[in-house]
Every structure is written in structure tokens, then in C-alpha cells.
Amino acid sequence: MxxxxxxxxxxxxxxxxxxxxxxLSMLVQALYNIVDSIWVSRLGEKALAAVSMAFPMQMLINAFSIGVGVGMNALLSRHLGAKNQREANLCAQHGILLNMVVAILFAVFGTMASPQLIGMQTADPEIIKDGVRYLNICFMFSVGLCGQICMERLLQSTGLAVYSMYTQLFGAVLNIILDPFFIFGWAFFPKLGVVGAAVATVTSQIIAFLFGLYLNFKRNKEINLLQDHFHVNGDIIKGILAVGIPSAIMISVNSLSVFLINAILAAFxxxxxxxxxxxxxxxxxxxxxxxxxxxxxxxxxxxxxxxxxxxxxxxxxxxxxxxxxxxxxxxxxxxxxxxxxxxxxxxxxxxxxxxxxxxxxxxxxxxxxxxxxxxxxxxxxxxxxxxxxxxxxxxxxxxxxxxxxxxxxxxxxxxxxxxxxxxxxxxxxxxxxxxxxxxxxxxxxxxxxxx
Structure with a gap:
């Protein structure tokens, strides 16, 4: 051989x-984060503080979605290598299902906890107000981020990393373009301030999710997301979570660290x-x-x-x-x-x-x-x-x-x-x-x- x-x-x-x-994919995301903050900084220091305090929770959504993606990839790749096509398709379908569950949990419990999450980092009522509004939008529409990450992981697991990079690049560039329109009310768009930054973010994530879904349907020949007779399989869920949960926890460590240090710095x-x-x-x-x-x-x-x-x-x-x-x-x-x-x-x-x-x-x-x-x-x-x-x-x-x-x-x-x-x-x-x-x-x- x-x-x-x-x-x-x-x-x-x-x-x-x-x-x-x-x-390159990571640098694209880094570029988005910087440009996003540059636009928000034009609204004032407190606006940027609100977005900075929301950042650890956005990282948390990212962490759990990536964790599910890592677990899905490990199981899916194993079945593809063993020529178990039906099982591989089920892994992909369960990965999507679990990512949607993650999005729902953050939408429900995240919005309930957002006042406390921001309030633990600052006592400034203006920052808390903007931070909660920004974070609630990110939580409520986290389906876009979770879906986008899931689609990217499916492309990566089947050797189509270049399409995964296209998805990331598409979402990041779209976000950069939309930011000033929603934040400052350019053209016929409403002037939404900090809320506009969140709207631009979730809008680009949802569209990138749909783009990734299209690529998996049209370009990814290794998996069939529309395989019939889908049923929830406890063994597949356990297999995904066995790998995914430790990965999610490790990625979450940085989010927790930033959150705690933000709370310490708030005194200054x-x-x-x-x-x-x-x-x-x-x-x-x-x-x-x-x-x-x-x-x-x-x-x-x-x-x-x-x-x-x-x-x-x-x-x-x-x-x-x-x-x-x-x-x-x-x-x-x-x-x-x-x-x-x-x-x-x-x-x-x-x-x-x-x-x-x-x-x-x-x-x-x-x-x-x-x-x-x-x-x-x-x-x-x-x-x-x-x-x-x-x-x-x-x-x-x-x-x-x-x-x-x-x-x-x-x-x-x-x-x-x-x-x-x-x-x-x-x-x-x-x-x-x-x-x-x-x-x-x-x-x-x-x-x-x-x-």
C-alpha cells in the first residue's frame, strides 16, 4: 500500500x-471580531464595554457548538472509514439536531440569565442595559451560529475544508458590511446602535448557516442529510457527546476566564x-x-x-x-x-x-x-x-x-x-x-x- x-x-x-x-479561517474570524469592535467603538466607550462583557457568553455558545461538531466529526469519520454510509448520515443528522438543541437552550436560559451575567461584571446601568440587549439578541438567534459551525464541521469532516473556509469568509465579510448599516442607520436601515451590532451579527450567521447548508446539499457527496427513516438514536448521541462535552468544556475555559477577569476589572x-x-x-x-x-x-x-x-x-x-x-x-x-x-x-x-x-x-x-x-x-x-x-x-x-x-x-x-x-x-x-x-x-x- x-x-x-x-x-x-x-x-x-x-x-x-x-x-x-x-x-486563514481563524484569521478571518479574528478580522471580523476586530472590525466589529471598531464600528461599535464609534458609539462610545460604554457601548464597547457592553459588547466586551457580552463576548465571553458568545464564546460559550461557540464552545458548545464546536464541542458537538468535534464529537460529530469523530463519529462520522469513523463510519465513513468503515463504509457505513447509513450510520454516517445518521451522525450528520444527529449533529444538526444536537446543535439545534444547544441553540434552543441558550435562547431560553441565556435570555433569562443575561441581566445577571452582565450585572456580575459591572454596576453601570447604561452598560448593563446595552449589554443585556446585545446579548439577548445573540442568545435568541444563536441558531445561526450553531448552524453555521455545524455546516462547517460537516464540510471539514468529509475533506471539503476549502468550502468550510468559504462559509466562514462569507459570514465574516457579510457581518463587516452590515455592521455600519444597522449600527448607524445608513441608507434606509434603522439606526439601532449597539442592538444594530447584534442584529448584523446574527443576520450574517443565519445567512452563512443557509449557505453552508446549501454547500452540504450540493457539493458534499459523502453524506446525505435527507436520508429517510430518521429516528433518535441514543448510542449516536452518547458517542457524539462523549467526545464533544470534554471539548466544549476545554473551549469554555477561556470564556470563563475572561468573564471572571472582566468582573475583577470592573472595579477599576x-x-x-x-x-x-x-x-x-x-x-x-x-x-x-x-x-x-x-x-x-x-x-x-x-x-x-x-x-x-x-x-x-x-x-x-x-x-x-x-x-x-x-x-x-x-x-x-x-x-x-x-x-x-x-x-x-x-x-x-x-x-x-x-x-x-x-x-x-x-x-x-x-x-x-x-x-x-x-x-x-x-x-x-x-x-x-x-x-x-x-x-x-x-x-x-x-x-x-x-x-x-x-x-x-x-x-x-x-x-x-x-x-x-x-x-x-x-x-x-x-x-x-x-x-x-x-x-x-x-x-x-x-x-x-x-x-
Whole structure:
């Protein structure tokens, strides 16, 4: 049998070809998040604060929908590989069903909890009002986001990743176009302010969902979403959720972290919350290429581990670390030299500009540490050590960063709160290096004995 290209193709070319489409898709989403916030910033600092406080809950919808998608993909791909077409179709149908259930749950319970969710992050009545209105629209029409993610995952699971990227690009560009029309009332559109940003978001998501549905019907020959005699199958649901729930929980960690730190920063005023929100929007342009490469290296290492190609594993690991460190170093330099220019895109007040410049410079010290942790996490996953990856990510995003931010906030000095990020990332990197040494001794070096 002819060997898969992951076993012989030059590593730089292979890693680039697999990682680049993933990274581009992520960068498209990052671009949307930045442009969306730039438009909202024209409404004022409190409007941007309201959207920033709603952001963790939007991430939560995303997390659970992606979790279902990951579980669906794992089960669907297994059945496709075994030539069980009917079971594969049922997996796709159940994935859609479960995503619609996720959307309904957020629409019902999310709208009930939105006043408390925003209120826990601020006491400002204007911000709470705008935040709740924005969030309620996102919750009520989350069917668009859940549906879009489901359609993208179906395309990815059947080897049609390029169509998945088209769906993402279509939705993001449409959102960017619609934002000013709904926010400022351009042409014959009503002027809706913050609500308009939410309307533009859910409208683009619903249309992107329909576009993805069309692509799966017309272009995806691997699955039949209209397969007859559909019935709810408990085993398929369990199979999807067994993989999907842990994935959803891990993705949700960052959402919880941002939510809790927003609540801590609220004591320093809306500008502090907005500064952190801007940081996350801007830093995504630095981090997304690394996450894309991280996703790309996992199947390469896993394949060569199974094939006994020890040298290729070391090669891809070294390349991934080098690229990540270079990208993060460039990002660090940009954040150190041009923080005021980065903040300037969001029409900041003098207070916000002052806070944001300090925040961007301090938090960006974490970039180099994060590069090592993120790539290490991907390597752990490729060897089936999901627990090690989970520990590193929990340390990075929750276990240390939130308590440190809380303790530093008690000094009453906002600058100290930003230090929680590089300190937590440094700890995570040291743990990742320790784990990496063990994986090298117990997994990689032993590959020679199996060759």
C-alpha cells in the first residue's frame, strides 16, 4: 500500500499545506471580531464595554457548538472509514439536531440569565442595559451560529475544508458590511446602535448557516442529510457527546476566564474592561497562526508516531517551535513599539488610551511563553496525552491567572492586574517543558525500538 504523504513529504511543505487553510479561517474570524469592535467603538466607550462583557457568553455558545461538531466529526469519520454510509448520515443528522438543541437552550436560559451575567461584571446601568440587549439578541438567534459551525464541521469532516473556509469568509465579510448599516442607520436601515451590532451579527450567521447548508446539499457527496427513516438514536448521541462535552468544556475555559477577569476589572471602571477586550481582539492576529499550525502538526506527528518515523517527529516539532517563537517575537515587538497605534483603531478616550497602552505592553510579555505552551499542548494531543494538554491549558487560562488577577486587584493598582497574564503563562510554560521531557523519554525515544 502506498504510504500517506504525511510519511514522506518534506516537513516544511507538509506543515504549511495542512496548517495554512486552518490559520486563514481563524484569521478571518479574528478580522471580523476586530472590525466589529471598531464600528461599535464609534458609539462610545460604554457601548464597547457592553459588547466586551457580552463576548465571553458568545464564546460559550461557540464552545458548545464546536464541542458537538468535534464529537460529530469523530463519529462520522469513523463510519465513513468503515463504509457505513447509513450510520454516517445518521451522525450528520444527529449533529444538526444536537446543535439545534444547544441553540434552543441558550435562547431560553441565556435570555433569562443575561441581566445577571452582565450585572456580575459591572454596576453601570447604561452598560448593563446595552449589554443585556446585545446579548439577548445573540442568545435568541444563536441558531445561526450553531448552524453555521455545524455546516462547517460537516464540510471539514468529509475533506471539503476549502468550502468550510468559504462559509466562514462569507459570514465574516457579510457581518463587516452590515455592521455600519444597522449600527448607524445608513441608507434606509434603522439606526439601532449597539442592538444594530447584534442584529448584523446574527443576520450574517443565519445567512452563512443557509449557505453552508446549501454547500452540504450540493457539493458534499459523502453524506446525505435527507436520508429517510430518521429516528433518535441514543448510542449516536452518547458517542457524539462523549467526545464533544470534554471539548466544549476545554473551549469554555477561556470564556470563563475572561468573564471572571472582566468582573475583577470592573472595579477599576469600564475603560479597564474595554482595554482587555481590545487586547483580545488585537492579539488574535498573533495567536491564530500559531493555533492553525498547532492543529496542523497534530495529524502529522500522530501519523509518523504510528509509522515509526522518529526523525520526522523531531523535525516537525523543532519547526513548529521555531515558527511559533518567531511569530510571537514579532508580535511582542509590535505590541511594545506600537500599542498606541493599535489602540487608536478603536477611537479611545485619553483614559482608555493610557490604560490600553500599559495593558498591551505588559500582557504581551506572555507571548513567548505562550508559544511554547501552545505547541507543546498540540504535541501532547498527537501522542494521545490529552490530560497533559488539558493541564497546561487550564494553568494558562484559569487556574493561576484568575486568582493572581484577583490578588493583584486588591492592591488597588490596575497595572499589577495585567501582570497576572505573563506570570501565569510563565508557569504554564515551565510545566509544559517538564511534561515535554517526560513525553520525549517515554514516547518519542522509544520509537526506535519499534522500527
Amino acid at each position: 502506498e504510504e500517506n504523504r504525511m510519511g514522506y513529504e518534506p516537513i516544511p511543505k507538509l506543515l504549511m499545506s495542512i496548517s495554512l487553510p486552518i490559520a 471602571g469600564a475603560a479597564a474592561v474595554v482595554a482587555l477586550g481590545i487586547y483580545f481582539k488585537v492579539q488574535s492576529f498573533i495567536f491564530m497562526p500559531i493555533f492553525g499550525m498547532n492543529n496542523g502538526l497534530i495529524p502529522i506527528i500522530a501519523y509518523n508516531y504510528g509509522a515509526g518515523h522518529r526523525d520526522r517527529i523531531y523535525e516537525v516539532m523543532k519547526l513548529a517551535y521555531k515558527v511559533a517563537l518567531v511569530v510571537m517575537s514579532v508580535g511582542f515587538i509590535i505590541f511594545q513599539l506600537f500599542p498606541a497605534q493599535l489602540m487608536g483603531f478603536f477611537d479611545p478616550s485619553p483614559e482608555l488610551l493610557s490604560i490600553g497602552v500599559v495593558a498591551l505592553r505588559i500582557i504581551s510579555f506572555s507571548f513567548i511563553f505562550a508559544a511554547v505552551s501552545i505547541i507543546s499542548s498540540g504535541i501532547f494531543q498527537s501522542f494521545g496525552n490529552g490530560l497533559l494538554s488539558m493541564i497546561v491549558n487550564l494553568v494558562r487560562q484559569l487556574i493561576f491567572i484568575v486568582p493572581l488577577a484577583y490578588l493583584f486587584s486588591k492592591t488597588g493598582v490596575l497595572t499589577y492586574v495585567w501582570l497576572a497574564y505573563p506570570i501565569a503563562e510563565l508557569i504554564a510554560m515551565l510545566i509544559a517543558i517538564t511534561f515535554m521531557k517526560k513525553v520525549n523519554e517515554k514516547e518519542i525515544k522509544l520509537i526506535v525500538e519499534r522500527e
